[in-house]
Amino acid sequence: MTMGRSTTRVVCILGLIAILIFLAWRMLRPMNIFVVDDRFALPISEQVPPGLTYLSAEECGGCHEEIYAEWATSMHAHAWRDPYFQVDYRFDGSQQICLNCHTPLRDQQENLVLGFEDSTRFKPVTKPNPNFDPLFRSEGVTCAVCHVRDGQIIGPYERAGDHFHPVRADASMRQGLGPCERCHVVSGKRWDTFLRIPPCGTVAEIEETGAKPDCVGCHMEPVTRPLVKGYPERDGRRHFFPGGHSREMVAKALTVTVKQTVKDDGQRVEVSLTNSGAGHYLPTGTPDRHLTLELTLLGTDARTIRRKVYTMKRTILWRPFIVDLFDTRLPHGSSRVVNFEVTPREMKDASLLDVRVRYHLLDERRRRRIGYAITTPIAYPVYEQRIALRPSP
Ligand code: HEC
Ligand code: HEC
Ligand code: HEC
Ligand code: HEC
Numbered sequence: 356m357t358m359g360r361s362t363t364r365v366v367c368i369l370g371l372i373a374i375l376i377f378l379a380w381r382m383l384r385p386m387n388i389f390v391v392d393d394r395f396a397l398p399i400s401e402q403v404p405p406g407l408t409y410l411s412a413e414e415c416g417g418c419h420e421e422i423y424a425e426w427a428t429s430m431h432a433h434a435w436r437d438p439y440f441q442v443d444y445r446f447d448g449s450q451q452i453c454l455n456c457h458t459p460l461r462d463q464q465e466n467l468v469l470g471f472e473d474s475t476r477f478k479p480v481t482k483p484n485p486n487f488d489p490l491f492r493s494e495g496v497t498c499a500v501c502h503v504r505d506g507q508i509i510g511p512y513e514r515a516g517d518h519f520h521p522v523r524a525d526a527s528m529r530q531g532l533g534p535c536e537r538c539h540v541v542s543g544k545r546w547d548t549f550l551r552i553p554p555c556g557t558v559a560e561i562e563e564t565g566a567k568p569d570c571v572g573c574h575m576e577p578v579t580r581p582l583v584k585g586y587p588e589r590d591g592r593r594h595f596f597p598g599g600h601s602r603e604m605v606a607k608a609l610t611v612t613v614k615q616t617v618k619d620d621g622q623r624v625e626v627s628l629t630n631s632g633a634g635h636y637l638p639t640g641t642p643d644r645h646l647t648l649e650l651t652l653l654g655t656d657a658r659t660i661r662r663k664v665y666t667m668k669r670t671i672l673w674r675p676f677i678v679d680l681f682d683t684r685l686p687h688g689s690s691r692v693v694n695f696e697v698t699p700r701e702m703k704d705a706s707l708l709d710v711r712v713r714y715h716l717l718d719e720r721r722r723r724r725i726g727y728a729i730t731t732p733i734a735y736p737v738y739e740q741r742i743a744l745r746p747s748p
């Protein structure tokens with residue numbers, strides 16, 4: 356009997372130690388927060404189409420001037436030079452896998468990927484790439500990433516420009532997920548992630564709902580113009596790819612309505628927020644992105660009486676397991692109402708309610724933690740309104 360009990364005790368203690376070691380490992384191990392999908396496991400290896408000398412945007416821009424100028428201002432063109440990416444990339448140990456979306460073409464990368472050391476494909480076997488071109492790397496998500504397949508240019512038309520470079524018409528360029536899916540709609544199903552956390556967030560929610568929204572339709576504004584100076588006008592699209600860095604784009608996603616009701620001697624202000632313009636969550640993308648609704652009660656002397664902040668954000672527990680704790684973002688088409696009650700006592704010297712919605716590219720704590728020194732603001736207002744609480748004299 357005693358023997359049995361002490362054996363049980365030893366087994367329990369060993370079990371407990373094993374669990375503690377396992378948890379300690381989970382707390383310390385390098386954290387691979389996503390699944391390496393076939394779609395982006397390797398760099399893109401493409402031949403230069405006949406008629407062209409190189410795959411660089413610079414080359415395409417020689418003829419497609421306007422499209423080049425638009426693309427050059429987009430975050431795609433900055434996917435490597437972006438200072439936030441640079442800091443985060445080094446902070447995460449400069450992993451090769453990041454490059455397959457941020458500088459995806461083979462000769463944009465210093466090393467060739469020969470295979471993988473492990474089944475998770477986070478440890479590539481590499482050797483130096485003799486054709487590596489740092490200028491080409493600085494082009495980030497360059498034209499050829501979306502437009503070159505099997506040594507041909509893919510485009511939305513019936514092979515316009517075939518005599519300059521071989522063109523293959525591809526209907527998927529016209530609408531839907533198009534070429535965006537490779538990097539932006541990525542699965543993260545794995546035993547130790549309880550919800551899907553794809554790299555950089557991307558538009559994860561699309562995979563979840565199975566929806567196939569028109570990324571091209573919303574992120575590439577329609578325009579009729581020649582593709583190359585001197586050629587006929589065609590129905591095409593602009594290449595700005597606006598997102599979280601564009602105030603107009605974010606403002607387009609959000610409808611704000613304010614309802615004011617007088618209640619006894621106090622007042623209630625109802626602010627309703629609707630995701631009326633984004634085909635996915637608002638905000639979407641990396642979990643850094645968030646929105647705040649800031650309600651500030653101001654006195655007759657413009658002094659702040661009280662402040663209420665409501666945050667729309669995805670909150671994730673990273674260790675020991677990746678779990679989506681809270682998600683207060685707005686799904687496509689949905690609304691949320693936030694109330695602000697001004698008490699009769701506050702009404703004595705309250706004069707205005709300042710209603711402000713701000714978009715944050717990342718939060719201050721994370722900025723400091725990774726040592727990202729930035730001079731431009733990391734947040735900007737997308738809606739501002741002052742509500743008078745008493746009739747003007
Ligand atoms: C020497 C000039 C030249 C260069 C360089 C060039 N193009 Fe073109 N491209 C053209 C012309 C001309 C057309 C057809 C214009 C028309 O008929 O409206 C065209 C058409 C296209 C089309 C539309 C094809 C379709 O039918 O849908 C795409 C896409 C395209 N080019 C992409 C590229 C990319 C990407 C590069 C760089 C890798 C590139 N082009 C480099 C001249 C050029
Ligand atoms: C090869 C991978 C890749 C493909 C394909 C791709 N993207 Fe991106 N995209 C990126 C990366 C990487 C960034 C982030 C760059 C950065 O901010 O450092 C990005 C950023 C963006 C942004 C955010 C801009 C911002 O303001 O922060 C939008 C919007 C976007 N892409 C839309 C699209 C659309 C629409 C398509 C399809 C037509 C597409 N992307 C195809 C990799 C890709
Ligand atoms: C992130 C993916 C992506 C990148 C990067 C990109 N394009 Fe496009 N491009 C598209 C899509 C999608 C279309 C189809 C738009 C449509 O339906 O007309 C397109 C259309 C075109 C067309 C046909 C005309 C038109 O407006 O539809 C040309 C020409 C073209 N792109 C050239 C370029 C050049 C040159 C670059 C680089 C300076 C570039 N693209 C970068 C995705 C991309
Ligand atoms: C109905 C229009 C609409 C559709 C469809 C749509 N988007 Fe968006 N997207 C927006 C608007 C508006 C924003 C800005 C607000 C936000 O971040 O949600 C945005 C933001 C983004 C961002 C910025 C995230 C960041 O971190 O800055 C990315 C990336 C993006 N969309 C990618 C996509 C992709 C990929 C698809 C297709 C699967 C898609 N979008 C479909 C309207 C749309």
Ligand code: HEC
Nearest residue numbers: 439440443444447452453456538539554555556557640641
């Ligand atoms: C599967 C493709 C993919 C991989 C792999 C990937 N990214 Fe990204 N990354 C994106 C896309 C798409 C965006 C833009 C949408 C968004 O904001 O989430 C982005 C955005 C970012 C941003 C935000 C930049 C900004 O505009 O504010 C940072 C930082 C970043 N990535 C860092 C990394 C690092 C570091 C790695 C490697 C550990 C990595 N990424 C791997 C696709 C990828």
